[in-house]
Amino acid sequence: MTWDQVLRQATAKLTLGGISDPARDARRLLAHILGVETARLSLIGADTAPAGLTRLFDDLIDQRSRRVPVSHLTGVRQFYGRRFAVTPDVLDPRPETEVLIAQALALPWTRVLDLGTGSGCILLTLLAERRAGTFGIGTDLSRAALAVAMRNAGDLRLGDRVQFHDGDWLEALPVSCAAFDLIVSNPPYIALDEVADLAPDVGLYEPRMALTDEGDGLGAYRAIIRAAPAHLTGGGALLVEIGPTQAQAVSDLMTAAGLTGIAVHRDLDGRDRVIFGRKPRN
Numbered sequence: 001m002t003w004d005q006v007l008r009q010a011t012a013k014l015t016l017g018g019i020s021d022p023a024r025d026a027r028r029l030l031a032h033i034l035g036v037e038t039a040r041l042s043l044i045g046a047d048t049a050p051a052g053l054t055r056l057f058d059d060l061i062d063q064r065s066r067r068v069p070v071s072h073l074t075g076v077r078q079f080y081g082r083r084f085a086v087t088p089d090v091l092d093p094r095p096e097t098e099v100l101i102a103q104a105l106a107l108p109w110t111r112v113l114d115l116g117t118g119s120g121c122i123l124l125t126l127l128a129e130r131r132a133g134t135f136g137i138g139t140d141l142s143r144a145a146l147a148v149a150m151r152n153a154g155d156l157r158l159g160d161r162v163q164f165h166d167g168d169w170l171e172a173l174p175v176s177c178a179a180f181d182l183i184v185s186n187p188p189y190i191a192l193d194e195v196a197d198l199a200p201d202v203g204l205y206e207p208r209m210a211l212t213d214e215g216d217g218l219g220a221y222r223a224i225i226r227a228a229p230a231h232l233t234g235g236g237a238l239l240v241e242i243g244p245t246q247a248q249a250v251s252d253l254m255t256a257a258g259l260t261g262i263a264v265h266r267d268l269d270g271r272d273r274v275i276f277g278r279k280p281r282n
């Protein structure tokens with residue numbers, strides 16, 4: 001069989017398995033097996049596929065049919081143009097989180113704090129995009145997630161411009177830690193009663209503590225927004241990702257915490273996705 005035929009068979013199998021974009025996933029898995037970019041697959045489509053490689057590929061396709069996420073099979077995920085190592089201990093970086101990156105890069109800051117850093121995709125992208133004189137801290141309650149973030153920081157050669165601390169939101173910070181001019185977070189925001197409705201790829205395979213607060217979906221925002229102003233410089237900004245129905249509730253929490261200039265930003269699908277608030281300068 002040629003690689004084109006192998007790909008067609010795999011796509012048909014993923015379609016039967018109910019995978020939403022079967023052709024894309026089959027191509028990403030084949031590119032992973034062959035160690036090439038997906039764009040190069042069209043160049044080898046007519047080549048004969050060696051039996052050993054086809055077996056490896058079929059095994060990945062079987063796992064994907066059982067809803068194992070592509071990133072768990074390849075160990076990597078693209079985010080804002082960079083490759084991040086991922087494991088079952090971290091949330092898969094999502095394209096919609098790039099809205100938060102764009103907003104953060106439009107602000108002036110040199111010290112940034114990322115709460116619930118997971119793979120480190122937000123913090124490390126910000127530090128890699130704005131190299132001159134920037135420093136950042138990432139926190140997470142999951143030490144296993146922080147191990148992945150540290151590996152990604154090493155891959156991006158960020159050296160001593162980044163630190164990680166384990167613990168509960170801002171309580172993880174060392175005592176007498178200097179204030180930040182930007183605090184970012186994409187916390188778990190799915191309400192407990194919505195967890196059962198998640199797609200199997202998400203609900204079965206992503207870390208539960210990355211998805212839900214086990215309550216109404218606002219628990220992490222309450223903790224973060226209450227504590228953030230004490231760790232922001234005057235004029236410093238808090239940017240949080242939200243679920244599409246949470247804008248009003250999270251804005252109200254920011255107002256109650258004394259933040260001003262509150263603004264909601266939408267994602268490419270037109271859904272509310274990021275909220276900004278600023279600590280007044282006195």
Ligand SMILES: C[S@@+](CC[C@H](N)C(=O)[O-])C[C@H]1O[C@@H](n2cnc3c(N)ncnc32)[C@H](O)[C@@H]1O
Nearest residue numbers: 091116117118140141142168169186187188210
């Ligand atoms: C939605 S994931 C976001 C991961 C990453 N920042 C991203 O955007 O892909 C939320 C992260 O918050 C972490 N987390 C959950 N509860 C926490 C807590 N109480 N304190 C600190 N981190 C927490 C989870 O382990 C997870 O890594």
